[in-house]
Amino acid sequence: MLIGAAGLAVDGGRMYLADRHLQNAVDAAALAGSMALPEDPDMDQGIAVAAAQEMLTANYPEATMVSAGPGSEVRSACVKGAANVDYLLMGVLGMSSGTVTAQACAGFNNLEIVLVLDTTGSMKGTPINNVKSAATNLVELILPSNTTPSTKIGMVPFRGMVRMRAGVDGVAAGCRNADGTLNNGKLLDVYKATKYRSPVGSSLKVDADTCSNISYAEALTTDRASILSRISALSADGSGSGTLISEGIKWGRHVLTPEAPFTQGSTDDKYRKIMIVLTDGDTEDGRCGGTYGISYTPNNYWTNAYFGMGLSAQYPAPANFPDCKDGGGLNAAVLTEAQTAKDLGVEIFSIRFGDSDATDVSLMKQIASSKSGTMDHYFNAPSAADILKVFKLIGRQLGHRLIPYNEAMGTSS
Template identity: 25%
Template sequence: MRIDPQQPDLTSPPRAGRTCAGFLRRFAGDRLGVSAVAFAISFAVLAPMTLGIFDVYTATEQRGKLQDALDAATLYAARSPAMTTADIDVAGEKALAANLQMIHGASLRSSDFALVGTKVVASAAVDLPAFAPAEFTHRPVTVNSEVTRAGNNLEVALVLDNTGSMMGAPMTSLQSAANQLIDLVVSTTQAPYYSKMAIVPYSNAVNVGAYVNSVRGAAAAGTGSNVTGYSKIRFTSASGSTNTFNVSNCVSERTGGEAFTDASYAVSKVGWVYPASSGANPCIGAAIQPLTSNKTTLHSLVGALTAGGSTAGHIGVEWGWYMVSPNWGGLFPASSQPAAYGTEKLLKVVILMTDGAFNTAYCKGVISKPSSATDGSSGSSSDHSSCASPNGDSFTQAQALCTAMKAAPTNVIIYTIGFLHQGPDPQAEAILRNCATDAQHVYFPSTGAALQVAFQQIGADLNRLRISH
C-alpha cells in the first residue's frame, strides 16, 4: 500500500502530544527536586526547633522536681534544731540529696541554705543535658525556697550545785558544761522570739544578794532570842550549847501555807539564814542571776562559782521556780521579769543539777537538827538548831515543790542532772527521778565528759522544743 505523503501518518503520535508528554516528564522531575530542597530547608529549621522544644520540656520537668525537693529540704531545715547558718546548711543539703530526683544527664550545680532572722532561705541550680544546637541558649534550672520558722520564747532557770563535794575537777567540769549550755540555749538574735536564762547557785542555802531585804525583810538591830528578824540570833543548839550567829544575804525555805507555792514574796517572805560562826556551811558566795539574754553576764557568773557547804537542794528548787514565776517578776528589772503563765508561744524550764543527796533544812534561820533518816544536816550538831524543820526534810520539800511546779496551770518543764562522780547515790537518784518532768528528762552522768554531753543533750532538746512543728 502506498502512503500519500500529503496525508497524515496515523500510526505515529501527534507532535503536540509528544511535546506535552515531554513537558510533563520534565515538570515531574523538576517537582521532585524542589520538594527535596524544600524538605532539606524545612528539616534544617524544624529539627533544632524540635530539639529546643524538647530542651524546654526537660527543663520544665526538672524544675518541678528541683522545686519540690528544695521546698521539702527547706522545711526540714527550718524544723531542725539547728540555730546557725552552718548547721542549717548541713541539714538542708542532707535533705535535698535525699529528695532530689534528676532526669537523665542532669547534675546539681549548686545549693545553699541560710538562716536569715527567723527564716530559712534556700536556692539550688541544676545543669541540664543539651539537645538543641549550641546556638540555642542553655541555662541551668534555678529555684528558690523560703520558710519562716515557727518558734517559742524560752525562759530557763539553771540551778547549780556548789556544795563542797564539787570542789576541784567536778566544779571545772560543771563550769565547762554550763558555759556550753548557755551558748546553746541563749540565742544571739532575740527577735521575734527571745531566749533568756537565770542562774541559781546553791549549797546549804541560796544567796539572793541585793534582793535580800525585799524577800525576807530588813534586819533590825540587835539580837533575837530564838527568833529571826534581827542582825544576830541567839539559840540553843542540838548539842545543848547556846550560840549567837550573824545574819547573812543567804535565805532559806519559807514556811506556812505558801511553803510549796510560788506565791509572791509580797504575800509570804522566805526564811532567814544565820550561818555558823565556826565557818562551816557559810553563806554561798555566788548570788542569783535573774533572767537575762546577756551571755557575757551568764558566763561571768559561772566562771566565778566556788564549792563549799552542804546540800539544801530544795532551796535551789524553790528559787529555780521563782526565777521563771510571773509572781516574782516585780522583784527584778523589767528585762528580767518572767512572762505570765499560759502566754502563747512560751516555754518555762528549770534545770536542776546536783552531785549528791539533799541533806540540809532549816528551823528559825539555823540549820535544823536531822528530821529524818535521809536528812544528814551536814556539819556539827553544835551548829544546828535544836528544832527540826517544820516543813520536813530537804527531800520532802523538794518533792512537794517539784510536784507543784510541774502541775497545771504552771506547767514548768523540769530537767534533772545527777552528777554521780563519786559513784551511785540512791537518795540523789530518787530525788532527781521524782522531780523531773518524766524519765526522758533525767540524766545521770558519772564523768566530766558525760556531764558535758548531758548538758549538750538538754540544750539540743530545748532548741527542738523552741521550734514548734
C-alpha cells in the same frame, strides 16, 4: 482549651502537693541542722549543713538544697530548698515543668531558762569547773553575740540555802530561809544552849558564816556578758550548810514566773520556760550518815534554810526539822517544789552527777518533765566529763524548734 483547663487542675494539684512535700522536708532539714548547732554553732564546720542535707534527701530525694546557713538574729539553722515538678498536661500550653521552693529555720528563740546549780563542797574542783564550762557553752550557744535575742537566762546556785541580792524580795541582801526570812549564815543563839551539845560538854564547832560563800541568784537577762560573768564566778569553796535541792527549785521557779519576787519572766504563752537542775542527787543535812554525816551537834548544817527559821510550834526542837533520810522531809520537799513548778508550766531537765543510791536516782527522775514512757528530761552524768556532754544533749532539745524565717533572719514578715 479543655486540655489546658484539665492541665491547670491536674498539674496545679501536683504543684500544690509538691510544695507541701517540700515544705515538710525543709522543715525537717532545718530541725536536723538545729540539732547539730551545739557542735557547730555558726554552721561553719560542715556538721549542721551535712545534717540538714541528709534529712532533706531522706524526705525528698529529688529536692535540691539551695542554701543552708545560720540565722542572723537568733541562733538557728536556716534552710532553703527547691524541687522541679514535671507537668503531665500543661505541655499543650508550652510548659514542661515548674519549680517549688520552701524555706525554714529552727533553733533557739522565745526561751526563758534558769540554771539551778549545786555548788556544795561535793562539787569542788573539776566538777564545778566543768559545770561552769558547760553552762558557758550553753549560754554562748543560745545567746549569740551582736544580736537582739528573745531568750533570757537566769541562775540559782544553791547549797543548804540560796542567796539573794538586795531589792529582790523586800528582805535584806543575804541568804534565805525556807520561809523567806533572812539567813545570815550564823548559828542562831537558841542552838548554842548546852542541851543541844553532843557529845555532852563539847565545845561549839560551827563556822562563823555559811552564807557569803554562796553565789547570788541571778534574774532572767538577755545580757550575755553579765550572765557569763556570774557563771565564771561560781565556786564550791568555803563553809557549807548542806544540800537543799528544794530551795534551788523553789527559787528557780521564782526566777521564771512573772510574779514577785522576780518579775522578769514573760506572761506570753509563746515562751518556753526551762529549768535545768544539776546536783549530785543527795539532799544532805548531816543526819543521814555516810561521807557527809556529822555525829556532833550543833554543826554547820544547823545554819541551813530550815534550821535558820528557828524553833516554832511547827518545829519545836531541832529533831523536828525535815531531814535527808530516804523518804524524809527534804526529799518530799524536792518533789513538792518540782510539782509546783510544773503546774505553772515550767519544764524541768534534771542532771544527776556522780554516784547516788537508787532513792536519789529515783528522786531526780521524778522531778524531770520527761514524756510518758521516756526519760528524755533526765540525764545521768557519772563523771565530771559527762557534764559537758549532757549540757550539749539538753541544748539539742532546746533548739529542736521551728522559728519563723523572718525572726531568725531579722527581716520583715
